[in-house]
Amino acid sequence: MEASEPFRSDTKRILIIEDNELNMKLLKDVLEAHGYGIIASRYGAKALELARRHRPHLILMDIQLPDISGLEAARQLKESQETQSIPIIAITAFAMAGDERKTLASGCDAYIAKPIRLREFLDAVETFIGAAK
Ligand code: MN
Numbered sequence: 001m002e003a004s005e006p007f008r009s010d011t012k013r014i015l016i017i018e019d020n021e022l023n024m025k026l027l028k029d030v031l032e033a034h035g036y037g038i039i040a041s042r043y044g045a046k047a048l049e050l051a052r053r054h055r056p057h058l059i060l061m062d063i064q065l066p067d068i069s070g071l072e073a074a075r076q077l078k079e080s081q082e083t084q085s086i087p088i089i090a091i092t093a094f095a096m097a098g099d100e101r102k103t104l105a106s107g108c109d110a111y112i113a114k115p116i117r118l119r120e121f122l123d124a125v126e127t128f129i130g131a132a133k
Pocket residue numbers: 018019020062063064065
């Protein structure tokens with residue numbers, strides 16, 4: 001899925017990198033319902049290009065992806081001057097000791113474990129970029 005609808009310039013944009021279609025739909029639907037603009041891909045290798053092109057205010061990064069890992073994609077984003085200031089929230093099914101440290105070491109700014117609890121998730125999004133409107 002590659003969604004890149006034109007947004008109003010004042011719409012807060014979120015780039016979602018997630019390969020699980022159900023999770024992607026859940027995240028996209030709930031964020032769109034709250035007024036955010038969504039850019040989406042299932043590939044970690046697309047994250048840097050999409051972030052440069054669309055200048056999202058926030059990136060939601062799944063860790064297990066079909067190509068490069070979300071940790072590697074986060075490293076690329078944080079190494080690029082153009083994209084390093086964009087906050088990244090890692091989303092992972094692994095809730096094992098050490099995972100939070102690994103995601104933060106890769107440059108991610110926060111960590112949310114699946115299964116996603118929507119209220120907590122939206123609170124985390126608003127902490128980084130505020131409400132959509
Ligand atoms: Mn995944």
